[in-house]
Amino acid sequence: MAYFLLEPEVASELGQHTELDTRMHPLRVHRLHYEITDWLGDELLESFPCFLLSRRLGERAAAEGLTGFELADVEVTLSPEAEELLALAAPAQAASPVQIYKVYYDSPGADTGSNTSLNAEYVVLKNTGRSAVSLTGWTLRDARGYVYTFGTFTLGAGKAVVVRTGKGTNSSTHRYWGRTWYVWNNTGDTATLRTRSGSLVDTCSWNRVGSDYRYC
Secondary structure (H helix, E strand, O other): OOOOOOOOEOOEEEOOOOEEEOOOOOOEEEEOEEEEOOOOOOOEEEEOOEEEEOHHHHHHHHHOOOOOOOOOOOEEEEOHHHHHHHHHHOOOOOOOOEEEEEEEOOOOOOOOOOHHHHHOOEEEEEEOOOOOEEOOOOEEEOOOOOEEEOOOOEEOOOOEEEEEOOOOOOOOOEEEOOOOOOOOOOOOEEEEEEOOOOOEEEEEEEOOOOOOEEEO
């Protein structure tokens, strides 16, 4: 039998939104907020009592049938120092023609969780450029870390696509997250759009002030 020694990178600390049950041993994590301070790019990170895996490594571990662990969503943010270093290191890039155009974060009526209600919560992305843009592998996420990943999809020049929270049949104008509960926080949230490589494309934030939606 072969054994391997794993030495995870320590790239951060637990953020203020982390929720722990300290009455148990090992500690039970109900919500994990991971604030990166200095990441060198490893796919396995450590911050007691949890480990973080990249999406690729997590999918590989599950595919190999490994046991003894549980995968869950995590909120990942950058510390002010990390944001400053990232801004200094990043080369200047032309703004993407694809933008977050509108977020309808408060579905009309009572939040019953029905598929109709879920699909009335949505994000509109618009391609303002003159050329089609492939969104394959792009991600749309909220502040808590819920992520929608585009499958094979191209957004035509001057076209828009609506990403709805519930279930439905994907088309050239509508994509469906497939969730069974709401994503966007009515009282305040941030929608973030990134490319397949993780480059930031656009963000849209709001604090509810008498409206159910926001144009970005």
